Amino acid sequence: MSIEGRIKKNMPLAQLTTFKIGGPAKFFIEVKTKEDLVEAVEWAKKEKENIYCLGGGSNLLIADEGLPGMVIKFANREAMNLSPRFSCGAGASLSYVISLARSAGLSGLEWGFGIPQATIGGCIRGNAGGFGMNTGEVIETVEAYNLKKSRWETLSQKDCQFGYRASIFKTDPDLIIWSATLRLKPAPAEQINEMVENNMKKRDTSQPRLPSAGSTFKNLFLDDVRHINPQLAEFIDEQGVAKGGKVGAGYLIDMHGLKGKAVGGAKISLEHANFIVNTGRATARDVMELIDFVKKEIKIRFKVELEEEIVILK
Template sequence: MLPEAQRNVLMKEHTSYKIGGPAKYFFIARDKEGLISALEVAKDLNIPVYAIGGGSNILFSDKGYKGLVVKMNIDDTIFNGNMAKAGAGAGLSKLAYLAADKGLSGLEWSAGIPSATVGGAIYGNAQAFDVKMSDTVKNVEALNLKTLKMKTFSKKQCQFSLKNSIFKKKKNLVVISVILEFTKKDKKEIKKTIEQFLSYRKKGHPLKFFSAGSVFINPELEIKDKKLLEKYPEFLKFNEAGIIPAGFLIQKSGLAGKKIGDAKISELHCNFIVNLGRANAKDVISLIKLAQKKVKNNFGIHLETEIQFVGF
């Protein structure tokens, strides 16, 4: 019923983690019409559907996914003045460079994030260097998986918050396209900022290994415990910023470099759990649970995961 759909496609081939068993069905959506046809078939046959972008924030189970994985490849982008309409599958980093070439500022923070798409960044309100995806969003066009109806969400209706949006909360909406509003700036200045961010990423992130970026959301908390403040004076600075780096909590819990199977908590950045080559999802999950347990015991803080889990 859907000739372009493939069977038993390994998700390790479609994720930055290089981990994940087979999706029973796999479909690449290159346009809205194709996407709707695939979703109609899935609906008629009662097959569960999971949409992915670049797979750079996902951990698929070693058993894979017993449904249809739709890879969002709708990537047409049109610039108009200081605005752009971008397909959900447009590469985020590429878009940052295209905008920079036009003297448009707003996505510099995303340059160099491998394989991330606009749709994925909207879903999890991706952010870096104190700038969020939502800062550039004007509105979002999304398709309801159940009704197959399109709706345009104003920025307010997107309900963006820390690493969150209505698309993450509801799960039944697929982002199709987004209108972005940039700020006009000097091209050289934008490119200089990009270079600075890239250099920070190169030095501070374990980019030589497969990963899905930061595993945990940095908690928005204020540490009031006097003993903790005395033991870790760094908390005073974090309290001022209103956010505690999860990597700091994991490092101070003595887990830098901790390995389970072929998965490892990076010594360079403890919020990254890297795949040294042959890690499976079970290894990563074991490290996640260990980090959560140790941080809870040491600091009384629950670390919430940022990466998305599929097929567990």
């Protein structure tokens, strides 16, 4: 079928995100092969339409007005066990790859067990992680399509410039992630199972069940806090709440008494202050207003600036 025949118009997107918020895509296509991706991208470029990538939609807030361009959803969901490596399509679900790794006795992704909908492509872009681990650590190579140069590129782990919730794919939006090779570490099954179960328990007991997009804000590096507000850093040291040199954004939001604060249908979770939940009818505008409110309050009270971890697409 021609590309025009496969493009959907005015495609609702809210149900393709974990937040369940957002308007439709002007154009929408699912890509299964490299040829599909190139065709879709080159079509959008020719038509002068913006290009938006959609993974599992678990880190996204999509504008109420929808997205004025072409949304590309990755249907290359395959993952192949080449022990100790995994070859994964960008659209492969993180949970699926974790379950394959678990049964193959391979460790490195246990942090992600229980995250709904996330894909390998989305995890690479944001260097997703938790419990002291992250995606970048297990990446060997990433295959990406360079929009500007209209060519395929293979990036090594070093080329990907992974940092805390950061990668070259965030700083260079011309790079679309197509696939990746992950290198995991053999480990005893009991060790992997224990890690998965412990992490799952922590998520179950500390994270909300209502729709969200995960952590709203990035955590803060304690060294940065020390420069801006030495008194606050001292207090954090005394409390012993910093983990891996970072203080949780949720800790500060909670300390300021903002749990339960709501704007329209968007509310700061009572379970975890760094989660904004959709209580039923939240709009993107509600969420953005709440985000701005929190940032202003935290700046006034603690002098530090919170930065969004969730991605706002408009």
